[in-house]
Amino acid sequence: MDLIKPLITLLAIVNPLAIVPFFIHYTQEYTSRQRRHTAWVSAFSAFVVIAVSALLGLQLLSFFGISIASFQVGGGMLLLISSLNMLNAQPAEAKTSKEEIRATEVKASLGASIAVVPLTIPLLTGPATMSTMVIYAEKTQHLWELALLVGYGVIIGLATGVTFSLAEPIARVLGKTGINVMTRLMGLILAALAVEVMADGLGKLFPILGRAG
Secondary structure (H helix, E strand, O other): OOOOOHHHHHHHOOOHHHHHHHHHOOOOOOHHHHHHHHHHHHHHHHHHHHHHHHHHHHHHHHHHOHHHHHHHHHHHHHHHHHHHHHHHOOOOOOOOOOOHHHHOOOOHHOOOOOOHHHHHHHHHHHHHHHHHHHHEEEEEEEHHHHHHHHHHHHHHHHHHHHHHHOOHHHHHHHHHHHHHHHHHHHHHHHHHHHHHHHHHHHHHOOOHHHOOO
16 A cells, blocks of 8 residues: 555645635634534544544445455545546545535524534545545555555544644634645646546556556
């Protein structure tokens, strides 16, 4: 397993910087303590999604009789779609409609937690993140490599918690334009990684393609 690509891919997909405007908008009526609590619950939830996907994803594929090659092609397409969202300065995992934004505003105003839904799922982690973890879990050959993938989930969780905790200073420094530029750059990286994942899957499904290369 390539030790760096999983972390780069996760950082590109989750990209908490892109969610900073949503976090600020949804928590504008919160106290500092509520905002901090929401940030770290969301961060922990992101870690849980990543860890569970890495540890149990392959078992689910086996249960449903899905080959890893087919999953790589499908997952690669999903990553490519996510990268296109990011190139349009949108969150990788979901395009939030005005109705969903309004529903979340109402939920927040009533004091309900928004840390898990919609901040963690689907804005931070979703199908693209889960697919990535399953694809890289299949490439692990040793237990320590699988543990490393889970460790990457810890890094992503910490990055998310710190980013959300510093959301307002980050927004002031980078501004909307800066955040959009960063999101587009991460989208470009993710697009390249998505093509690589798809090519690997297609090479397994159609070995003649590998020989032709």
